[in-house]
Amino acid sequence: DERQPQAIRLYPLSNYTFGTKEAQPEEDPSVKDRLKRLEDYYAKYGMRRSGEGVLVCHEHNHPHILMIQIANAFFKLPGDWLDYNVDEIQGFTERMNERLAAPPGTSLASTSPQTWNVHSTLATWWRPNFDQFMYPFLPPHATRPKECKKLYLLQLPESRVLSVPKNMKLLAVPLFELYDNSPRYGPQISALPHYLSRFRWEFV
Amino acid sequence: DERQPQAIRLYPLSNYTFGTKEAQPEEDPSVKDRLKRLEDYYAKYGMRRSGEGVLVCHEHNHPHILMIQIANAFFKLPGDWLDYNVDEIQGFTERMNERLAAPPGTSLASTSPQTWNVHSTLATWWRPNFDQFMYPFLPPHATRPKECKKLYLLQLPESRVLSVPKNMKLLAVPLFELYDNSPRYGPQISALPHYLSRFRWEFV
Numbered sequence A, B: 001d002e003r004q005p006q007a008i009r010l011y012p013l014s015n016y017t018f019g020t021k022e023a024q025p026e027e028d029p030s031v032k033d034r035l036k037r038l039e040d041y042y043a044k045y046g047m048r049r050s051g052e053g054v055l056v057c058h059e060h061n062h063p064h065i066l067m068i069q070i071a072n073a074f075f076k077l078p079g080d081w082l083d084y085n086v087d088e089i090q091g092f093t094e095r096m097n098e099r100l101a102a103p104p105g106t107s108l109a110s111t112s113p114q115t116w117n118v119h120s121t122l123a124t125w126w127r128p129n130f131d132q133f134m135y136p137f138l139p140p141h142a143t144r145p146k147e148c149k150k151l152y153l154l155q156l157p158e159s160r161v162l163s164v165p166k167n168m169k170l171l172a173v174p175l176f177e178l179y180d181n182s183p184r185y186g187p188q189i190s191a192l193p194h195y196l197s198r199f200r201w202e203f204v
């Protein structure tokens, strides 16, 4: 019955193990450079697709989101731009593995999964122009959006090793901290409590 | 495939006809009175349930929400508190009919439907205390919430008559007007663009 909130099982934060791996420096030195790279991409391939993953666990029966903190400053979700020719979920999975899976060839990689259980799309954000503004809808008359970013809910298994690049931290941030906190987390991450509000949590 | 946004068909605003019916004065003269009534209810029956409906149509291929404006001032969604002993969807349907269906016994009532196509729950808001603050999640340690409000996406048929109480207006407000506009629309209505961001629209 879709009319009722769907149940999602959450495991305690302590079930997850955080390892480290090689640093992953930012690909673009500034926002301006990143937008320039988007413009070059658009000229060649059209609208850029991107995907980000929402990993949820709990502490004392309140949902927490696992998110990346860079340089002790800004926060982002794991995920990134997709290549132009790749299947959406496959491309997103590769981006998640780059960010948080054990590096290929290591002993950990042979025992931990390289897959992510994509439950559903939580939101789609659109970038109508080559600037920093994105919207959770396609604005009127924005017929040629430059980027389309999907946020996916990922279901974490009961336990898992997550390998975090050395220059990043993976933090579990509670919903109540994100809520209404756009100044600190930005418009997308601070909206996560809204996107998750349609689910019913089973705290295991 | 739940991983992909679900398609929802939207019809033009001009497909809907707005009639008028008898005024429906506010049941509570002030917010304080309303909270007092909630407290009395809670003492007798426990947590209050409420339901509100999100009716979506389009104008020039941009989604618009039908919402009620009272006294040319504040906005609210159709719906209200449910009775303590009623089935949730049944109770919500009754509240929607009171607000927007043709009055029983009129000739219009015999030809227009008294049903609402509840598609899914968009969000659940919780009121932990007997005050004005609600949250789109249950805050930690709020084990005895006083009210639980669900926002439902309703699918409008291709055309329909909506009967609006004389002291209210029914307005179609575009998503881009609601977005990030909590000062004017409040935290729940201004979050609607987020709740709807997981759907793909088919503009008919």
Ligand SMILES: [Zn+2]
Binding pocket: A060, B140
């Ligand atoms: Zn605690």
Ligand SMILES: [Zn+2]
Binding pocket: A059, A064, A172, A174
């Ligand atoms: Zn915590």
Ligand SMILES: [Zn+2]
Binding pocket: B059, B064, B172, B174
């Ligand atoms: Zn309009």
Ligand SMILES: [Zn+2]
Binding pocket: A140, B060
């Ligand atoms: Zn237009």
